[in-house]
Amino acid sequence: MSVRVVLVDDHRMFRTGVRAELREPLEVVGEAEDAPGAIEVVRTARPDVVLLDVHMPGGGGVAVLQALAKELPDVRFLALSVSDAPEDVISVIRAGARGYVTKSITGPELTDAVVRVAEGDAVFSPRLAGFVLDAFAAGGTVEAEPVEGADEDLDRLTAREREVLRLIARGYAYKEIAKQLFISIKTVETHVSAVLRKLQLSNRHELSRWAADRRLV
Known part of the structure; x- marks a missing residue:
């Protein structure tokens, strides 16, 4: 059974590269380059997983999550970003993402991460999991990190x-x-x-x- 994926990133070349790296059972069913486009595509395609960039035009990944996470509870979101800043990780997790991986991830690792998120797991690049644990252990705040x-x-x-x-x-x-x-x-x-x-x-x-x-x- 295939896992239907929407790619959201403001760089077409990056989306092309990710599409080429993804393996079965993943099937890319849509793409978007900004937050408003992502919201529209996800509402139309109803994918299993959205691979979501954090920083992009139109409000970024958080804007997409705020618009769709509650509206489409069966759609899961996995942040894929070059940023490993704690404030970025925490902001998208608070907004409803099921995981966060950085763009240094390999193709096979990304495929595995998407499948795991589709199955209901929470997935993080190893270094980032600690940020989330620390933040929520402290009551959901990230001390010493600026907004x-x-x-x-x-x-x-x-x-x-x-x-x-x-x-x-x-x-x-x-x-x-x-x-x-x-x-x-x-x-x-x-x-x-x-x-x-x-x-x-x-x-x-x-x-x-x-x-x-x-x-x-």
Whole structure:
């Protein structure tokens, strides 16, 4: 019996790559590149599992979950994101996702994760499970992690610029960032330049220190 899947990510090349990696019994029955499109596609296709990006236009994965999690209780959501920031993990789990895996996951691992979520399991990349346990043990809050909307400087950045910022701050090379985000090295350089300009920083070292001070790393 097949597991019907909808892919939601704002990068077409990434969706193409995921589709190519997924194996039986998964069947992709729809795709979307933003939150409003995802809501429409999921309502129409009624998949078993939605592979959901966290940062994308239209309100991100949380907006999709807020619109659909209660309306369609039989549809399960698995977050698939480049971000492993605790605040991102907790926000989508609170909104109704059944799991959260990062984009470093392999094709076979992703196929297994989707099947497990379809069967009712909660699935997390190993490092991320601890965030969830700690948060809910503390009453559902994530101490020491900022809410992005509370930082005016961070709000100036697009979702993609925030992803690049976090990866730069964690010491990733431009080539590694390009591979993770399925974009060109030139595009990474463009995003870094935009981040430096918007935050009024001079170099990568200052950017890393800025992110560390806000516990974004």
